[in-house]
Amino acid sequence: MNTSLISLQNVCKQYQKLSALDSVSMTLNQGEVLGLFGHNGAGKTTMMKLILGVISPSSGSVEVMGMAPDSKAAWHTRAKVGYLPENVSFYDQLTGLEVLTYFAKLKGFNKKTAVDLLEQVGISHAMKRQVKTYSKGMRQRLGLAQAFIGKPKLLLLDEPTVGLDPIATRDFYQTVDQLKTQGSSVILCSHVLPGVEQHIDRAMILSAGKLLASGTLAQLRQQADLPVRIKPTGLNGSVSTDPKLSQFLSSGSDRQTLLVPEQEKLATLKQLLSYEMVQDIQVEPANLEQLYQHYLSQPVSLPGGNKS
Amino acid sequence: MMQVLTVANKEFQDGLRNRWLVSITLIFTVLSLGLTYFGAAASGSIGITSLSTTIASLASLAVFLIPLIALLLSYDSFVGEQESGTLLLLLTYPLSKSQLLLGKFIGQGAIIALAIFLGFGSSALLLYFQMDNSQVIASFSLFIFSAVLLGLSFTAIAYLISLSVSEKSKAAGFALITWFVFALAFDLALLALLVGVDSELGQQGLTQLMMLNPADIFRLVNLAGLDSSDVNGAVAIAINASMSQSQLILSLLAWVAIPLSLAIFILKKKTL
Numbered sequence: 001m002n003t004s005l006i007s008l009q010n011v012c013k014q015y016q017k018l019s020a021l022d023s024v025s026m027t028l029n030q031g032e033v034l035g036l037f038g039h040n041g042a043g044k045t046t047m048m049k050l051i052l053g054v055i056s057p058s059s060g061s062v063e064v065m066g067m068a069p070d071s072k073a074a075w076h077t078r079a080k081v082g083y084l085p086e087n088v089s090f091y092d093q094l095t096g097l098e099v100l101t102y103f104a105k106l107k108g109f110n111k112k113t114a115v116d117l118l119e120q121v122g123i124s125h126a127m128k129r130q131v132k133t134y135s136k137g138m139r140q141r142l143g144l145a146q147a148f149i150g151k152p153k154l155l156l157l158d159e160p161t162v163g164l165d166p167i168a169t170r171d172f173y174q175t176v177d178q179l180k181t182q183g184s185s186v187i188l189c190s191h192v193l194p195g196v197e198q199h200i201d202r203a204m205i206l207s208a209g210k211l212l213a214s215g216t217l218a219q220l221r222q223q224a225d226l227p228v229r230i231k232p233t234g235l236n237g238s239v240s241t242d243p244k245l246s247q248f249l250s251s252g253s254d255r256q257t258l259l260v261p262e263q264e265k266l267a268t269l270k271q272l273l274s275y276e277m278v279q280d281i282q283v284e285p286a287n288l289e290q291l292y293q294h295y296l297s298q299p300v301s302l303p304g305g306n307k308s
Numbered sequence: 309m310m311q312v313l314t315v316a317n318k319e320f321q322d323g324l325r326n327r328w329l330v331s332i333t334l335i336f337t338v339l340s341l342g343l344t345y346f347g348a349a350a351s352g353s354i355g356i357t358s359l360s361t362t363i364a365s366l367a368s369l370a371v372f373l374i375p376l377i378a379l380l381l382s383y384d385s386f387v388g389e390q391e392s393g394t395l396l397l398l399l400t401y402p403l404s405k406s407q408l409l410l411g412k413f414i415g416q417g418a419i420i421a422l423a424i425f426l427g428f429g430s431s432a433l434l435l436y437f438q439m440d441n442s443q444v445i446a447s448f449s450l451f452i453f454s455a456v457l458l459g460l461s462f463t464a465i466a467y468l469i470s471l472s473v474s475e476k477s478k479a480a481g482f483a484l485i486t487w488f489v490f491a492l493a494f495d496l497a498l499l500a501l502l503v504g505v506d507s508e509l510g511q512q513g514l515t516q517l518m519m520l521n522p523a524d525i526f527r528l529v530n531l532a533g534l535d536s537s538d539v540n541g542a543v544a545i546a547i548n549a550s551m552s553q554s555q556l557i558l559s560l561l562a563w564v565a566i567p568l569s570l571a572i573f574i575l576k577k578k579t580l
Binding site: 081146203 | 310311314315318321322324325391392394396397398399400401402403578580
């Protein structure tokens with residue numbers, strides 16, 4: 001792999017008595033999209049603040065683009081980092097354009113950049129209106145436009161799709177994919193997001209300041225060893241009579257679904273296909289939400305998983 | 309430097325947008341013109357009285373109003389941005405904490421300074437045309453200059469408040485208390501001290517105590533040169549003590565610089 005953009009080595013962050021992050025290590029390469037998951041207070045925002053250099057680690061080392069982000073030397077790299085905070089409310093009495101122009105100027109860009117970005121996130125029709133008249137989704141778009149100023153090499157987005165309607169969410173992910181192809185790295189921080197799976201290269205799951213798991217979704221699935229859900233239609237109960245298949249039948253109310261371990265998947269599918277009357281088969285690997293639930297229900301002392 | 313100016317410009321625009329500049333200027337203009345023109349109404353005549361009476365009344369007006377306005381304008385500068393989350397965001401930008409603070413200070417300071425200049429400057433003009441006395445310009449330059457310093461000093465004090473609390477409402481409360489202490493209570497306490505222990509505390513000691521309050525320094529600067537008949541309170545006694553005008557101005561400058569440096573220090577230590 002090429003040189004990593006971010007690397008955290010055994011980073012701990014202590015707030016008085018509270019341990020917000022406990023010995024977390026990670027790396028992020030150029031052009032990679034990382035999903036950072038965890039419930040409230042898991043340490044996601046603390047980790048972002050450490051990477052942004054707003055706070056310093058209690059122990060361990062943080063490196064962003066080859067230097068400590070809280071040092072003076074990292075000053076000029078800040079213009080190449082975009083950040084969308086959770087729950088930010090911009091200056092209400094200013095218009096959207098004024099807000100974005102202010103932030104653009106602070107990064108060394110001009111009003112033109114601001115206008116273009118407002119166009120890109122689709123709120124250029126409202127740019128002359130005061131931010132206090134904006135809906136939640138429009139504010140979120142304004143926040144995103146702010147994070148995109150200057151085509152950042154690194155984007156940290158805290159709950160980016162909160163308040164966005166499905167179309168805006170799709171547009172947002174398209175932008176993320178686009179930034180990724182341009183070589184930007186992105187950290188998406190969130191509770192579990194539906195639809196985020198296709199857009200992230202790797203996932204990290206944090207809980208109570210500890211890293212529970214990290215790796216590609218395939219790796220996480222393998223580690224978690226969660227069953228594949230297979231749902232055949234048209235078999236009319238012959239599944240329950242087949243000894244080979246009936247062992248996988250889910251025990252819940254849904255008597256149609258088979259929960260099959262990954263390594264038995266193909267054998268099961270072949271078996272199902274041998275029935276003439278089968279009309280359709282739905283195959284669903286464990287999704288992110290199930291993985292997340294699985295890792296959170298594990299005892300905390302699990303090793304950090306594959307550190308890629 | 310660009311960053312400081314960007315922040316300053318934004319704060320100045322905010323001051324214009326919120327009608328702060330307009331309303332402060334209007335208050336200063338109306339009150340100062342009123343005092344200048346009708347100051348002698350109590351003695352039965354309308355029209356401009358002596359320069360020293362006018363300056364004395366304007367100074368006693370300014371000493372209450374300017375600190376209050378400066379505190380009101382700036383008390384939520386940091387705690388407000390902290391509550392809305394923009395402070396954290398700004399600090400991820402290529403903008404240092406001292407640049408942010410200085411930018412705000414320049415922007416909001418410019419609002420106060422401009423309002424004082426326009427508001428009291430109008431009185432100066434009125435007086436100048438009525439009296440045709442070049443002494444007017446000199447006295448008013450000193451008055452306006454020291455009033456601006458007073459305003460800046462309380463802007464810096466407001467930042468201290470704004471950085472030390474975590475809620476906007478608390479900052480408002482502290483700002484009000486600060487105003488009460490410096491504008492009213494301090495003088496009363498001095499008077500009480502004077503009456504209570506007059507033998508111990510000489511004029512020199514009193515003047516030195518007054519250096520602890522920028523509002524009193526402002527009074528001293530403006531009243532020192534006037535007939536003591538126009539001046540009353542603790543200041544009247546202190547005036548006779550030897551303290552040169554430049555020393556007083558320096559003390560006022562210190563009252564701008566020290567709270568400002570302290571505010572930068574607190575902001576640098578602040579964890580978000």
